Amino acid sequence: MTSREKALEARLRRKLSELEEQIADAEVKALLPPATCTQVELYVQCQQDRIKALEHEVTCYTAELDYLLERTKPSDQLELLTLNQANGTHGKTPEPATV
Known part of the structure; x- marks a missing residue:
């Protein structure tokens, strides 16, 4: 061949x-009965919408973190990132680091 x-x-x-x-x-x-097909399609659409909302939320948190990092001194940036990761905030506004 x-x-x-x-x-x-x-x-x-x-x-x-x-x-x-x-x-x-x-x-x-x-x-499946027609109603079940519709329910499944609605469930799938709902899950897709939920994923899009979560992706948007992650984008917002990332932008907020980038903004905060831009406004801090380079010596404080590592501390902010470390606090953010240690506290599990991942995108929530961290407390400003004290020098």
Whole structure:
């Protein structure tokens, strides 16, 4: 078998696998009552929205930490980061370090 034939066979196997997965998903949806399908879709959407909200929260905390680090003296930056990690605040506003 040539390399081209092997590549074609591999591509066809991947496509077959994808189609089998789509068929299995369709069969599961066909077995579920329409209300259950809607509930599952709503649950998935809710979880995706929750993930986006958490990602946004992490972005805000990171920006806040960056802002605080920019405003501190270089000698205090390490102390702020250490306090932040030690206290498990990870993004919450740490108390200003005293010199």
